[in-house]
Amino acid sequence: MIELVCPAGNFPALKEAVNNGANAVYIGFKDDTNARHFAGLNFNEKNLPKAIDYAHQRGTKVFVAINTYPQPSGWQRWKKAVDSAADLGVDALIMADIGILDYAANKHPQMARHLSVQGSATSYEALRYYQQNFGIKRAVLPRVLSVAQVSQLAKQSPVELEVFGFGSLCIMAEGRCHLSSYVTGESPNTCGACSPAKSVRWEKTPQGLESRLNDVLIDRYDDNENAGYPTLCKGRFSIGKNTFHVLEEPTSLNTIEILPELDEIGIKAIKIEGRQRSPAYTQQVTKVWRQAIDQYYANPENYVPQKQWFDALNKVSEGSQTTLGAYSRPWQ
Amino acid sequence: MKLSIGPLLYFWAVDQIEAFYQDMADAPVDIIYLGETVCSKRRSLGFEQWMELARSIKGKEVVLSTLSLIEAESELKTLKRYCDNGEFTVEANDMAAVQLLSENKVPFTTGPTINVYNAQTLAILHKQGLQRWVMPVELSRQTLTDILAELDDMGIKDKIETEIFSYGHMPLALSARCFTARAHNLPKDQCDLKCIDYPDGLQVKSQEDQSLFTLNGIQTMSGLRYDLYNELQEMQAMGVDIVRISPRSQQMMSLIEAYHQKISAAEGTLPAEGSTYTIADNCNGYWYGEPGMLQNN
Numbered sequence: 129m130i131e132l133v134c135p136a137g138n139f140p141a142l143k144e145a146v147n148n149g150a151n152a153v154y155i156g157f158k159d160d161t162n163a164r165h166f167a168g169l170n171f172n173e174k175n176l177p178k179a180i181d182y183a184h185q186r187g188t189k190v191f192v193a194i195n196t197y198p199q200p201s202g203w204q205r206w207k208k209a210v211d212s213a214a215d216l217g218v219d220a221l222i223m224a225d226i227g228i229l230d231y232a233a234n235k236h237p238q239m240a241r242h243l244s245v246q247g248s249a250t251s252y253e254a255l256r257y258y259q260q261n262f263g264i265k266r267a268v269l270p271r272v273l274s275v276a277q278v279s280q281l282a283k284q285s286p287v288e289l290e291v292f293g294f295g296s297l298c299i300m301a302e303g304r305c306h307l308s309s310y311v312t313g314e315s316p317n318t319c320g321a322c323s324p325a326k327s328v329r330w331e332k333t334p335q336g337l338e339s340r341l342n343d344v345l346i347d348r349y350d351d352n353e354n355a356g357y358p359t360l361c362k363g364r365f366s367i368g369k370n371t372f373h374v375l376e377e378p379t380s381l382n383t384i385e386i387l388p389e390l391d392e393i394g395i396k397a398i399k400i401e402g403r404q405r406s407p408a409y410t411q412q413v414t415k416v417w418r419q420a421i422d423q424y425y426a427n428p429e430n431y432v433p434q435k436q437w438f439d440a441l442n443k444v445s446e447g448s449q450t451t452l453g454a455y456s457r458p459w460q
Numbered sequence: 461m462k463l464s465i466g467p468l469l470y471f472w473a474v475d476q477i478e479a480f481y482q483d484m485a486d487a488p489v490d491i492i493y494l495g496e497t498v499c500s501k502r503r504s505l506g507f508e509q510w511m512e513l514a515r516s517i518k519g520k521e522v523v524l525s526t527l528s529l530i531e532a533e534s535e536l537k538t539l540k541r542y543c544d545n546g547e548f549t550v551e552a553n554d555m556a557a558v559q560l561l562s563e564n565k566v567p568f569t570t571g572p573t574i575n576v577y578n579a580q581t582l583a584i585l586h587k588q589g590l591q592r593w594v595m596p597v598e599l600s601r602q603t604l605t606d607i608l609a610e611l612d613d614m615g616i617k618d619k620i621e622t623e624i625f626s627y628g629h630m631p632l633a634l635s636a637r638c639f640t641a642r643a644h645n646l647p648k649d650q651c652d653l654k655c656i657d658y659p660d661g662l663q664v665k666s667q668e669d670q671s672l673f674t675l676n677g678i679q680t681m682s683g684l685r686y687d688l689y690n691e692l693q694e695m696q697a698m699g700v701d702i703v704r705i706s707p708r709s710q711q712m713m714s715l716i717e718a719y720h721q722k723i724s725a726a727e728g729t730l731p732a733e734g735s736t737y738t739i740a741d742n743c744n745g746y747w748y749g750e751p752g753m754l755q756n757n
Contacts, residue, residue, distance in 0.1 A: 197577035199599070200606035227580030248575070251530045253539075253556035260559075261584070272636035277531055300680070301529055304573055305633040306598045307673075310682055310752035313745075315598055317575065342751060345666045361633075365672060366665045367643050374664050374673075375639055375680065454636045460648050 129425055130390065131397035133191065133290060134414045137169040137404055142179050144411035145188070149418030152189035154222060155179065156320075156403065160202065161209040162193040163246055164403040165320030173212060180216055189219035195244035196320045197225045207231055214239045222268070223247075224303055229262040242290070243267035246316065248303035252284040259286040266290055268399060270302045275386060275455045279393045288396035294413055294441065295401020297381045297453050299361055307360045312342045323359045330355075380445035381453040384420050385433045391424070409444045416440050461696050461723050463716065464491035464623060466706040467525035467551070467571075469631060469676060471502045471655035476709070478513075483713060485517050488720040491702065492517060495525040495542065497553050497571070499638075499677045500535050501653065507541050514548055521549075528553040528573045529634040529678065549591075562588035572597050572625050573634070579610035582620060592621035594704060597630040597686065600749035601698070608699055621701040626688040627715065628706025629661060629674045629681035630752065639675045659709035684753055687742035689719065693726040 134150035136142035145153045156162030158170040171179060183190045192213040198206035206228050213221055214236040221239055223229050224246035232241055243249055243258045245268040258264045266288040269278060282289055300307070302316070309315035312327040329340040337349045339358035346358035356362060361375040381401070383390065390398065398421075400413050416437045424431045465484055468477065484492055494510050496502050505513065514522045526542050527535055542550055543560040552558045553571040561568040569592035576582055576593050585593070595604060604622070611617040640662055641651035661674035661681055671683035685708075688695065692703065705719060718737040724730035745754030 197575055199577050199603045200579060200610055201603075203578055203580070225575070225577060225581060226584055227578050230580065230584050247555075249555060251536055251554075251556045253536060253559045254530070254554065257555050257559035257562075261588075272529070272634075273531060274636075280533055299637055300633040300635045303575060304529075306596075306630075306752070307633050307680060309598045309746070310630070310632055311672075313749075313751040317577065317596075318598060344670060344672065345668045348667055364667065366667055366669070367662060367675075370643075371667055374643065374675070375635075376637075 130387075130395060130421060131290075132414070132417055132421055133397050133399045134410060134417075135295075135400055135403040135405070136179075136410060137164065137166075138171075138407070139175055139179055139182075140407040141403075141405075141410040143182065144407045145414050146183050146186050148411055148414035149422075150188055150414050152191055152219065152397070153183055154191040154193055154399075154403070156193045157209050157212070159205065159209075160318075160320045161196055161198075161206050163195050163244070163316050163320045164193075165196070166404050167325065169404060176212075177216055180218060191220045191222050191242065192218045193222040193244065194228060195222050195224045195246045197246075197317045198228060199318070203227075210236065220265070226262075229258065229264070233262045237263075240265045243287075244303070245270055245292070246303035248301050250281075250301065252281050252286070255281075256286050266396065268292075271298055271381065272301050272454050274460070275389055275393075278390075278395070278455070282393045282395065289394070290397035290399050291383075291390065291395050292381060292401055292453075293383045293387075293390075293398035293417065295381055297376070297379060297451070299376045311344055311360060323357070328358055379451045381451065382438075382441055382445070383452060383455055384417070384437060384441070386452065386455060387420055387424050387433075388428065388431050391428075405444070412440055412444050461692070461700060461727070462490035462702045463488065463720060463723065464702050464704045465489050465493065465716075466625065466628070466704045467493040467495055467497045468707045469498055469629070469679065469681070470659055470661060470707070470709070471499070471653065471677065472504060472659055472709070473656060474504045476659070477504055480707065480712070481513060481517065485520065487713060487716045489520065489705075489716060491521045491523060493523045493525045493551055495551075497525050497528050498679050499655070500527060500532070500538065501651070502655065502677075507538060511545065511547070523549045523551050523569060525551040525571060526553050526557045528571070528631070529636075530554050530556050531636060551594075558585070558588070565589065567591045569621075569623075570594065572631060577603075579607045579614065582607065582611060583614055583616060586616055586620055590620065592623055592702070594623045594625055597625050597632070598746055598752065601691075601694070601747050602749055604700075605698060617699070622699070623702035623704055624688065624695060624700050625686065626692075626695075626703045626705065627719070628685055628708060629676075629683075630686045630746075631679055631681055632673070632752075633680040635678050635680070638678050639680065640677050643675060682743065682752060684741065684743040684755075686744060686746070686752070687739045688744055688747060689722060689737060689739055690757075691744065691747055692719070692722045696723065696726045
């Protein structure tokens, strides 16, 4: 059965994921060793053992993301994160950096290693590299591939595949986007942050509500528009005389309708994005996806996504609308 | 320090590409990177034509650069041809290329979209055949200093060449989507090859007219050009081996001359001359560990 992997930014969210049917939760440490390095989020060495116990007692696996790229000044911190997670008996480490993958493979060979989406492997040749050199068991695929491409890749993949099923949508190949550091100095790769909150400024002006990132105007909203978080790739910018969402409109990914296709392709796990979201989000999304997966396996031939699932998911979606993202490619 | 011409990141017509590389063959540069690194739909030159061009350039080191984002089986097939070419060193821009080249047991180089953020990663890649790396654009001189010091401790500093992307719009991100097509309200599959209308990319500004990004098909580049002209002497002292200039459609020769002159002066092989070169509208923030768009004088 396809595994449901849910996000937990804190202990309450972890409990919601576990109690609503996640097969695994993924979490991070309270520092820049993971790609959701946000204030008030994540686990320290004090509450992590309790969280792991809570999950394990209820049959839920725990994966720890150590998926940013250490520079020399941070190398010891990343090593320590790998050692701590391994010593605590988690079920897998999710990593991207070649140096860190190598360290984990040598120091903790018994520990399952997953290639993070930040590793940006989009072909079976890239997957073979990580499998042959660091013995990865599973890889999370970047959200740039169509279903046909995922299918093609899955046929020759040397490892289990995990794909994103729901959540905010990165339109760039993950692990290879420096837009955020270009404007703010911090990026997912270096700091585990994209368009970091500390660089955000909101201002009410006669032209409308303005959002800024390190002083750069990202968007300007009329009174009747919903303002969204000023992620760089979702801003309204100008080309010549036209002002529009130059890169992407704010939408969320939702693949619940292609669950049967993902299963037939041989996808091993569905990942829900959103460690930065609330426990209520984790609760809602886990619950709906559990229902969907169970209903599908109970009667695969007659799987029909329920309207109430979409309603529930749309309520917690960014931009209040969802798409199939790169899987269906209306823009193709 | 050597001077290199990075792969052409934009989409130009055949005539323009040929004229450009005829100029480069006579320019005071040491290394020329050839190949399509951005979009497999750009076919002004195919694999065979790039090979012919590579063979026609005499007296310079020629390296073949590979596609940065591999999505389709057809792209893997083309990638294999590059990796199996048997004549020229290959610059890997995706881990699939690293895999193929290391399996072939041939020496290779890595471009700026391969994530090398620490010395341990470099040491592993070096064992697999890496001889040269281009530092990811978002890394600073401090990180470079630390990496080089660690390579020295490992005893492999002299075995690995370090190349720094030093001039041009920086490649910042890759996507499955085509933003140039989007700007024209066209789907990617019927893009009309619009990129050809923008020989230096398509400018994106904020609603306050601040230069922000440059669209180049599926690639998003910096709005400003990175420019380490004023840091050449420092790079030379640090032990940087190669300085990369990224192709642009206008005034390439005067740019190369200015860089060549400055490097030669730093190395004492040419007298320092008063230069009129200015970094005025360019940026260098990443080098100083700051937001990339900033400029330090």
